[in-house]
Amino acid sequence: MDIASELATELEWMAWTGPTAAFFAGIALILAGMTVWQTVSPTVERRGFLPMPTTRGDRLFIGLLGSAYIHLATVGFTDLNLWIAFGLSLLWMAVVMRFG
Amino acid sequence: MDNRPHDNKAWFLVLPVFLIVAISAIIPLMTVVNYSVQDILGPFQRVFVGTEWFEQVLNDERLHGAFLRQLVFSGCVLLIQIPLGIAIALTLPAKGWRSSLCLVLVALPLLIPWNVVGTIWQLYARPDIGMAGVAVNALGIPYNYTSNAFDAWLTVLIMDVWHWTPLVILLCFAGLRSIPEAFYQAAKIDGASAWAVFRHIQLPKMRRVLTIAILLRFMDSFMIYTEPFVLTGGGPGNATTFLSQFLAQIAVGQFDLGPAAAFSLIYFLVILLLSWVFYTYITHTDREDAR
Incomplete structure (x- = not known):
């Protein structure tokens, strides 16, 4: 069993769907992007x-x-x-x- | 300009907290989001339904009723508990054994488990054998929380005031004790009245603790479940069915996990918005005053 299938089996209890996975991936990308942005150019109130x-x-x-x-x-x-x-x-x- | 080198090692120290929050809050929240878009038929049987549960829940009249009751309840809780907490904290002895004794006595209701509080008030307010219930009826005021919706609602409110005002008192007391004596001496020299001392010294100095008190009491009252569940079971009718009970009815009573998950997310967003508005308003006013 490859890693992706194994992970999918392990996370079966979380009842993942494509749209919700995309939603959380989007949120995670936004947060990662904001962290990088903050490091490169710290925010000013x-x-x-x-x-x-x-x-x-x-x-x-x-x-x-x-x-x-x-x-x-x-x-x-x-x-x-x-x-x-x-x-x-x-x-x-x-x-x-x-x-x- | 701060030219000191920044050391980011401190982030590793908060890593355990991140992990705990992830396991205890974020992963369950993700699961709830996943459930909210599916019809859960069994442990491994589910059908994607998109936004159907959100549409259903948002247009449910019972939810609108529970939401309105909840808002009025939380509003009443804040309007009563915050002024009452401040007033009692102002009258408590400042130091010595009397102060310690008063604090212990005041804090007693906080030590009682929520379901026990419900049971205590269930017995205390009963119109046939309960001390409070019998006394109110003996005064000629008809009171029966098991059959009258207003009485039931009022009993839940009084019970919450009894249970949680001590928290506000303790927080205010701590805030009052942190005011340096010099402030009072200066006010005395200026001949300030008791009201002026309260308005211009004590109240501003209590702002931070009041922020915490308002936030805690709002969030807690908005999520109230155990006490009304034990006391009235949500009745009579739906008079004391608040949002948490409504949610429990869907999730545990009917085992409709999809609609319950959709409802949980809406509930979460409402609490998040209201808490954020409170917090921003109070901290913003605090900063304006500090200038």
Whole structure:
């Protein structure tokens, strides 16, 4: 049995699916990217349109939390396609990271 | 400019904490996310359903009711426990054996396990044999927490106040004791009133402990489960069915793991958002004041 199949068997109890694996891989990549960015160019606290001064990590957190709520609102209260929610979340994320 | 060389070895010291958090929180959370998009039919039988459980849970009227009850409950808990905790902490003796005795007495409810608290109040508030229940009825006020929704709700609230206000008192007491005597002496020289001392010295100096108290009490009351489960079982009707009980009904009662996982994530996001708003607001105000 190759390593990938063995790992898949070991993690069977976690009930992994393709979309959720992609989601967590995305989060892990974002966090790794932010760590590298922080090492190369440390964040400076600044104030944008958000009502308090924020660091880059703060804005990422606000962006991710907002994205989660955009997805929940789309799923729960509209019939829109989830890709539209994803697009809106990317836009929200970009706006918060740049102007927040 | 800080030109000292940075040593990142300290990160290795926090590695054990990262590992513990990963095993105790992140991996279970990942599993919940995985469950939330599947219909779990058996240990190794499952079907991918996408966002179906989220749609179902978000449009569930029972969830809306439980959420509203929970918000009102947590709001009442904070509105009562924080001022009451501050007021009692201000009246406690500052030092000596009286102070120690008072602290021990005040802390007693915190030592009682949650399910025992529920049992104590179940007996205490019973309208037929309970001391409080009988006394209230003897005063001519009809009270029966087993059949009246308002009475049940009020009993859960009073029970929570009894159980957890001591935590706020202890935190406030610690905050008050950390204020240097010089502040009080200066206020005395200026002829400051007791209210002025409280408003301009004690309250600002207690801000940090109050931040912790508000956060702890909000999160804890928002996740309340054991006490109302033991006291009222969520009833009468759904009067005291809070979010945790609703979740337990789905997960343990009906064994609907998919909807329960979707609900858990929504619950988690709500707590995360509200706690973040509280924390940011209070720390932001703290920093503004420090300038």
